[in-house]
Amino acid sequence: MDPSRRGVLSAALFSVALTVPDWPDVVGRIEAAQTGTRTRLGMSDVHTVSAMTEQLSSMDDQFGGRTARPLAAAFLVNTVSPFLRTDGPDDVRKAMMSAASDLCYLTGYMAVDEGLHGLAQRYYLKALELAGASEDHLTYCTTLRGMSVQAVDLNQGQMAKRLADAAAASSPQAGPRMRAFLAGQQAHAAAQVGDRRSALTYLHEAEVAMDKAESRGRVFGSYDPAALNYHASQVRFEMGDVHGAVAAMQESDRLRSSVYRRTRVKERMILAERQLAVGHLEAACQTWGLALDDYPLVNSGRIEKRMAEMFHLVRPHTRNHAAQNLYERAREVVRPELVPA
Numbered sequence: 001m002d003p004s005r006r007g008v009l010s011a012a013l014f015s016v017a018l019t020v021p022d023w024p025d026v027v028g029r030i031e032a033a034q035t036g037t038r039t040r041l042g043m044s045d046v047h048t049v050s051a052m053t054e055q056l057s058s059m060d061d062q063f064g065g066r067t068a069r070p071l072a073a074a075f076l077v078n079t080v081s082p083f084l085r086t087d088g089p090d091d092v093r094k095a096m097m098s099a100a101s102d103l104c105y106l107t108g109y110m111a112v113d114e115g116l117h118g119l120a121q122r123y124y125l126k127a128l129e130l131a132g133a134s135e136d137h138l139t140y141c142t143t144l145r146g147m148s149v150q151a152v153d154l155n156q157g158q159m160a161k162r163l164a165d166a167a168a169a170s171s172p173q174a175g176p177r178m179r180a181f182l183a184g185q186q187a188h189a190a191a192q193v194g195d196r197r198s199a200l201t202y203l204h205e206a207e208v209a210m211d212k213a214e215s216r217g218r219v220f221g222s223y224d225p226a227a228l229n230y231h232a233s234q235v236r237f238e239m240g241d242v243h244g245a246v247a248a249m250q251e252s253d254r255l256r257s258s259v260y261r262r263t264r265v266k267e268r269m270i271l272a273e274r275q276l277a278v279g280h281l282e283a284a285c286q287t288w289g290l291a292l293d294d295y296p297l298v299n300s301g302r303i304e305k306r307m308a309e310m311f312h313l314v315r316p317h318t319r320n321h322a323a324q325n326l327y328e329r330a331r332e333v334v335r336p337e338l339v340p341a
Helices: 011-019 043-063 065-084 090-114 117-133 137-153 157-169 176-192 196-215 225-238 242-255 261-277 281-297 301-317 321-333
Strands: none
Touching: 043 065, 043 090, 043 261, 065 090, 090 117, 090 137, 090 301, 117 137, 137 157, 137 176, 157 176, 176 196, 176 225, 196 225, 225 242, 225 261, 242 261, 261 281, 261 301, 281 301, 281 321, 301 321
């Protein structure tokens, strides 16, 4: 869990996922752990892990994976691992494995944000193992979906589709919000592999499910209309409808809660790139400028990558007043190693 470790990006990155077992094959599987330093595990320990996971998730949303992930890794090593080696009633140990699974998934998600994709895969696979052992269907499905998100972002479309479909198949009793959460990712993955019909079908399914979910009331921290519009934008972009992708991403930005600062910055960067692609230079510069407002507070490898791309895209347009102002402002704000010579 060394924060300095780097994964290798290649087509083989997701080969380990080919051996991910089906849900019935992993239920109850975990080696008997040796007794740790504590003499007895209690539900208060489980609540501690769950509460810390919520706090770490909020930090990730606000400050990015590079800030939050080392803290999560340290908590896993120093606190959660000893809990998993401690004796206790079966129901408490099961609950602790479930809580640990959720934390492993979150830590993998943070590693993706850092750009540490091999490390993220290891966290995800440990999350699957713990979810199976604790019969935690929710985290099992969420982790498979997270692996699909990682794959689609790396243009591993076939693997992304396989993982998204596996997540959906593993959750046959999903409620409407969970169904929207899963179908939105299925739509994005299908669009990336050129399966237009499936992409549109899944997107419609996600929209219908979201309508049902919203009618039952909002749930903080869950899949919401902003996230659904993000998926709609990705589907339209993959299918060549860049104008439609821009409109959906603008709606996503309008609906997004202010607590998701890292996501807001990342997706404003994507929106600006697409606005530029359809010839709206000044609108793109304005959107990049909004991303720069929050940028100093966020430490994210994905955002760093898009900031470097911004310099490349804007530089040919610096005779335009808005582009020149953006370029000069970015040179002052962005971390020096990203600024072109």
